[in-house]
Amino acid sequence: MLYKDFLIRPAKNEDIPAIKKVVFTVLEEYGLKPDENGKDDDLNNVEKSYFSRNGYFGVAVNINSNEIAGTIGLYAINSEVCELRKMYLQNECRGRGLGKFMLEAMIDTARRKAFGKVVLETISPLKVAIAMYKNAGFIEVIPKEINERTDRAFELIL
Numbered sequence: 001m002l003y004k005d006f007l008i009r010p011a012k013n014e015d016i017p018a019i020k021k022v023v024f025t026v027l028e029e030y031g032l033k034p035d036e037n038g039k040d041d042d043l044n045n046v047e048k049s050y051f052s053r054n055g056y057f058g059v060a061v062n063i064n065s066n067e068i069a070g071t072i073g074l075y076a077i078n079s080e081v082c083e084l085r086k087m088y089l090q091n092e093c094r095g096r097g098l099g100k101f102m103l104e105a106m107i108d109t110a111r112r113k114a115f116g117k118v119v120l121e122t123i124s125p126l127k128v129a130i131a132m133y134k135n136a137g138f139i140e141v142i143p144k145e146i147n148e149r150t151d152r153a154f155e156l157i158l
């Protein structure tokens with residue numbers, strides 16, 4: 001999928017260093033700690049964590065520089081529910097509509113994969129992302145867990 005100067009394509013394990021750079025840089029911008037052996041363990045093998053489970057992990061690649069500028073994943077919880085994870089964009093790529101495009105593409109992907117619901121967890125300082133989720137039809141629900149990385153939860157019935 002092409003959006004302006006970005007190609008959204010499936011991630012490969014060889015993309016992992018660049019994926020981690022994007023994810024961990026954005027986390028640190030918001031004062032959040034990366035957790036490679038915990039919450040971010042899924043990034044150690046995206047092919048196994050996502051694709052082998054009927055999920056999807058995509059990267060937004062700048063077609064001019066060939067750099068990975070964004071990430072987004074659908075992690076299968078079970079055959080009916082997937083979790084939107086790791087939706088991050090480099091700072092200089094925000095505010096261009098790319099995040100909205102990626103979110104809409106993942107919702108379409110979830111439908112094609114026959115999931116009935118998309119869930120996500122986020123944290124309050126990510127105000128722009130939260131507004132985008134709400135505009136896409138996500139409804140706020142009570143989070144299963146509150147910790148240093150998540151204090152809000154949303155779901156979208158497909």
